[in-house]
Amino acid sequence: MSTLQYDSTFEPAGERALTGTVRRYLRNWPGVVGACVIVLIALAAIIGPWFAPDPNHSDVLSRLAAPSGQHLLGTDDLGRDILARVLAGARVALVVSLVSSAIGIAFAMTLGVAAGYLGGIVDEILSRIFDVIVTFPMILLAVLIVVALGPSLTAVVIAIGVVVIPRYGRQFRVLTKSCVQREYVQAAIAQGYSPLRIVVRHVLPNILLPIAVIAAGNMGRLAVAEGSLSYLGAGVQAPNASWGNMISEGQSYLQQSPGIAVYPGIALCAIAIAFAFIGDALRDAFDLTE
Amino acid sequence: MSVPAESPAEGSSLVVEDLCVDYRIEANGRVQYVAALKHLSITVAPGTALGILGETGSGKSSLALAAMRLLPKTARCTGNIQLGDFDMLAMPTKRLQRVRGREIGLVMQDPLSALNPVRTVGAQIAETARFHDHSLSRRRSHQVAADMLESLGVPRERARSYPHQLSGGMQQRALIAAVMVAGPNFLIADEPTAALDKVTERQIVLLLRSLQRERHLGLLVISHDIGVVSTLCQEVAVIYRGELVEHGATSKVLTDPQHAYTQGLISAARRETDDRGHLVSFVGSAVEA
Numbered sequence: 001m002s003t004l005q006y007d008s009t010f011e012p013a014g015e016r017a018l019t020g021t022v023r024r025y026l027r028n029w030p031g032v033v034g035a036c037v038i039v040l041i042a043l044a045a046i047i048g049p050w051f052a053p054d055p056n057h058s059d060v061l062s063r064l065a066a067p068s069g070q071h072l073l074g075t076d077d078l079g080r081d082i083l084a085r086v087l088a089g090a091r092v093a094l095v096v097s098l099v100s101s102a103i104g105i106a107f108a109m110t111l112g113v114a115a116g117y118l119g120g121i122v123d124e125i126l127s128r129i130f131d132v133i134v135t136f137p138m139i140l141l142a143v144l145i146v147v148a149l150g151p152s153l154t155a156v157v158i159a160i161g162v163v164v165i166p167r168y169g170r171q172f173r174v175l176t177k178s179c180v181q182r183e184y185v186q187a188a189i190a191q192g193y194s195p196l197r198i199v200v201r202h203v204l205p206n207i208l209l210p211i212a213v214i215a216a217g218n219m220g221r222l223a224v225a226e227g228s229l230s231y232l233g234a235g236v237q238a239p240n241a242s243w244g245n246m247i248s249e250g251q252s253y254l255q256q257s258p259g260i261a262v263y264p265g266i267a268l269c270a271i272a273i274a275f276a277f278i279g280d281a282l283r284d285a286f287d288l289t290e
Numbered sequence: 291m292s293v294p295a296e297s298p299a300e301g302s303s304l305v306v307e308d309l310c311v312d313y314r315i316e317a318n319g320r321v322q323y324v325a326a327l328k329h330l331s332i333t334v335a336p337g338t339a340l341g342i343l344g345e346t347g348s349g350k351s352s353l354a355l356a357a358m359r360l361l362p363k364t365a366r367c368t369g370n371i372q373l374g375d376f377d378m379l380a381m382p383t384k385r386l387q388r389v390r391g392r393e394i395g396l397v398m399q400d401p402l403s404a405l406n407p408v409r410t411v412g413a414q415i416a417e418t419a420r421f422h423d424h425s426l427s428r429r430r431s432h433q434v435a436a437d438m439l440e441s442l443g444v445p446r447e448r449a450r451s452y453p454h455q456l457s458g459g460m461q462q463r464a465l466i467a468a469v470m471v472a473g474p475n476f477l478i479a480d481e482p483t484a485a486l487d488k489v490t491e492r493q494i495v496l497l498l499r500s501l502q503r504e505r506h507l508g509l510l511v512i513s514h515d516i517g518v519v520s521t522l523c524q525e526v527a528v529i530y531r532g533e534l535v536e537h538g539a540t541s542k543v544l545t546d547p548q549h550a551y552t553q554g555l556i557s558a559a560r561r562e563t564d565d566r567g568h569l570v571s572f573v574g575s576a577v578e579a
Contacts, residue, residue, distance in 0.1 A: 192391035
């Protein structure tokens with residue numbers, strides 16, 4: 001591109017490495033499709049509600065209506081607009097997967113890095129706690145937490161966040177352990193740096209990328225977990241819409257009006273598959289095979 | 291806090307007395323201790339360089355790790371290591387953090403793995419500079435880093451490079467810069483040239499020699515390479531199976547070795563062969579221990 005360059009290595013490395021990663025990502029079609037799907041869902045969830053009718057407004061005169069110009073996906077048994085409710089459900093699904101990931105990763109990072117860096121008795125105790133929680137079925141534990149807190153969107157976010165802590169915590173622990181044995185961490189200790197500085201400046205930058213990739217792939221599962229909780233009644237409460245409780249409400253009308261349950265089901269599948277594709281594509285793009 | 295004023299311009303001495311290092315290994319459920327160093331005593335006078343010669347497994351790297359107190363948790367370490375006024379083995383961790391880097395620096399053998407791969411070399415050197423001199427501004431610390439690189443023969447612009455973008459020689463210079471910018475009085479170089487080719491090795495050795503002379507550093511060079519040690523060090527100690535077998539002025543030890551192991555090392559380095567055409571080696575390898 002530039003005509004005269006003495007030494008191409010003078011370019012900042014970060015940028016060059018990044019363009020290579022982007023190129024590798026774009027060559028992966030499932031990853032591109034996944035990213036498009038998530039962007040579409042996110043855009044629809046953010047701007048959709050301004051155009052769609054109120055998702056909780058019930059028009060008793062047009063119950064179980066077929067799709068029409070007024071209700072693009074028809075209406076449910078209480079005459080509420082299905083499209084509006086699917087969009088409202090998308091907001092819930094995205095908020096839950098993002099915020100619970102953030103909560104889970106924040107706590108997992110603190111605990112997992114502490115276990116991996118300090119080792120010894122701290123590691124033993126934290127690892128055993130992680131093991132015990134992981135053996136517990138994820139949804140059952142989440143239901144227990146929601147029940148204890150009282151069902152609400154906040155409770156769902158907290159429950160799913162807590163459930164993923166040990167799963168990410170183990171990843172942080174293992175990555176920290178392998179990072180600490182590297183010579184550059186030993187060199188940092190030999191420079192007299194404090195453990196906190198070593199962890200923040202030298203360990204975390206080297207392990208955050210794989211965690212971020214795993215987290216991206218996992219977000220779909222968290223959305224499904226939210227759907228499951230709401231389906232079981234331990235999540236977002238009626239009349240507020242969530243894909244889970246739409247499916248559970250719609251299943252009694254599967255014969256007459258399958259759209260009530262099918263559209264949120266499709267949305268849930270789409271978000272789960274899309275995030276899984278994104279996770280795989282990111283992993284390949286960053287070449288994280290080791 | 292800046293560098294303590296009382297730190298002597300002459301460099302520090304390193305006195306190792308009766309140092310024993312054992313590693314615990316568990317094999318078939320049995321716990322065993324393998325001795326890496328046995329009752330080792332050496333002294334490096336301020337501003338002088340001592341070379342530790344020995345083959346792989348002789349325990350010489352354990353000495354470097356013990357002196358920095360970087361031995362893994364499976365190691366058992368007894369004896370006494372005194373750096374100037376600091377008792378390296380007994381000192382509490384908080385004080386140890388102030389001594390490491392500032393008083394004693396460690397140059398590791400593989401610069402590519404000793405530098406953090408996700409940060410530019412300039413940022414790493416600047417971090418050390420700022421860590422040891424809090425009065426430095428962020429911008430100023432980056433200038434200090436570039437100056438340091440330049441003084442060690444690396445173009446200033448390379449401060450913006452990541453470690454993998456540099457040649458092996460430049461990586462080693464950058465690593466030395468990161469250690470020297472803290473201003474230590476004593477330097478331990480653990481196989482400083484093991485990852486380098488012969489030409490670069492020579493340049494790095496000469497660089498270390500000029501640094502040592504200009505700054506009157508105490509220097510402990512750990513190497514299996516007689517050439518490296520003879521260029522850098524006035525004195526040499528030969529370690530075999532964790533024990534000191536020979537110690538003296540470099541010229542004397544290398545021209546008139548007393549111990550059979552030293553004789554073997556020297557003739558192996560000269561590629562001398564015995565009457566059957568085999569390289570001369572010392573009977574019984576260190577690994578058997």
